[in-house]
Amino acid sequence: MTYYTPPPRDPKASPVRINLLSDTQTRPTSGMREAIARAEVGDEQIGDDPTVNLLCERVADLLGKEAAVFLPSGTMCNVTATLVHCRPGDEILAHESAHIIAREGGAHAALGGFQITPLNGPDGQFSPATLRAALHPRSRYQPPQTVVSVEQTANIGGGTIWKKADLDEVVRIAKSNGMATHMDGARLLNACVATGISARDMAAGWDSAWIDFSKGLGAPVGAAIAGSRDFIDEVWRWKQRLGGSMRQAGICAAACVYALDHHVDRLAEDHANARALARGLSQIQGVEVQQPETNLVFFKPDGAGISGDDMVRGLRQRGVLLAMMDGRIRACTHLDVSAGMIEETVGLVREIVRGV
Structure with missing residues (x-):
């Protein structure tokens, strides 16, 4: 069983603007950098x-x-x-x-x-x-x-x-x-x-x-x-x-x-963003979504006529980074992902599905 597939490298892809690959992708905040320096x-x-x-x-x-x-x-x-x-x-x-x-x-x-x-x-x-x-x-x-x-x-x-x-x-x-x-x-x-x-x-x-x-x-x-x-x-x-x-x-x-x-209490924001992402994806016909309990959202677009690999590739070309894991797409919300980014991601998935 393959649990994780790195996103495909595409020289034509846009620079990553929305990184939903993992919560390990977070960058230290300015306050955290100051704490490190002191x-x-x-x-x-x-x-x-x-x-x-x-x-x-x-x-x-x-x-x-x-x-x-x-x-x-x-x-x-x-x-x-x-x-x-x-x-x-x-x-x-x-x-x-x-x-x-x-x-x-x-x-x-x-x-x-x-x-x-x-x-x-x-x-x-x-x-x-x-x-x-x-x-x-x-x-x-x-x-x-x-x-x-x-x-x-x-x-x-x-x-x-x-x-x-x-x-x-x-x-x-x-x-x-x-x-x-x-x-x-x-x-x-x-x-x-x-x-x-x-x-x-x-x-x-x-x-x-x-x-x-x-x-x-x-x-x-x-x-x-x-x-x-x-x-x-x-x-x-x-x-x-x-x-x-x-x-x-x-x-x-x-x-x-x-x-x-x-950064502990603010994890609730990640959970809210995950729920918003799941809610938006579930409204796209043919997309099957596992309802999140925390900050991870797994979904499959197969019912919309597109494979998970192709969806990940299409999103990467548009500057959104996700991963295939255990045959599904995984999106992971974190402190560098805003509510606006979630809304944009849903819109891009809808755009890709419409283009199939």
């Missing part, structure tokens, strides 16, 4: 960077954990977490479209020798019943089932939000079977803003959880993972082994602190 820094690797230390304290408190560590990427958060939770030959349970399966280059198998068993379910989520059915008795004939992982929100599932009750039940099942729990929280704060549930409550019961700063929060780089002090000590060991330890990383952490202060 950042107090030190040697992060020996615990001497005050801005990194502040960020880690903020994230640990936000997620209700004992400690946190700043890492260069969300992928490194996932990889270091499984390297701590598991031993070679262990089994991880996750949804079949989860980032740790679809988007991390086989890192968990290559670096840790772990087996990830895919669980199915609609919209990027497996049910507690599906989890129960995947469990097997402890036996020397089968790998130890060590970790249950969820992705909040479910990216390829359409940015869907795991219900708190389901998260709690997954934790209960995992714990009763001696398994650790890991939350890929790349867009966790989108879920929190959409539901009104705090990040602390959403991550309650999860042994490890992390948030990404380079998506909707608009920082240029970085993520932070939180858990118990012992867990974070071991994550630090893997951070060192993998070359993730940094020096004057406060210039990066300052952007993340600024994002926590200024």
Whole structure:
């Protein structure tokens, strides 16, 4: 299954004016750049960077954990977490479209020798019943089932939000079977803003959880993972082994602190723009749209007589950047996308459909 296809390169295409490819496409705001310039820094690797230390304290408190560590990427958060939770030959349970399966280059198998068993379910989520059915008795004939992982929100599932009750039940099942729990929280704060549930409550019961700063929060780089002090000590060991330890990383952490202060509540604007985009697209005959719960909009124009690839290509020629993912077009709203851009995008899709 192909989960992501980069937009085709076309020398005749207009310069990109509307970038809906991903919320990773955000650029630092002027306020964030000023915060970066003013950042107090030190040697992060020996615990001497005050801005990194502040960020880690903020994230640990936000997620209700004992400690946190700043890492260069969300992928490194996932990889270091499984390297701590598991031993070679262990089994991880996750949804079949989860980032740790679809988007991390086989890192968990290559670096840790772990087996990830895919669980199915609609919209990027497996049910507690599906989890129960995947469990097997402890036996020397089968790998130890060590970790249950969820992705909040479910990216390829359409940015869907795991219900708190389901998260709690997954934790209960995992714990009763001696398994650790890991939350890929790349867009966790989108879920929190959409539901009104705090990040602390959403991550309650999860042994490890992390948030990404380079998506909707608009920082240029970085993520932070939180858990118990012992867990974070071991994550630090893997951070060192993998070359993730940094020096004057406060210039990066300052952007993340600024994002926590200024860019969390405004995620609601991205959700509103996503709903507006879905509403406009659904009014175009032949366009099938998955109604968004957060900032991701998936749609298919096949019923209008045009393939997704051709639609993406046509929009790129008009200066609008989107991507094909899992056979559908994905549009992702973020702080660099305005309501006017959404309206223009809908108009351009309608124009392309009319020209078919």
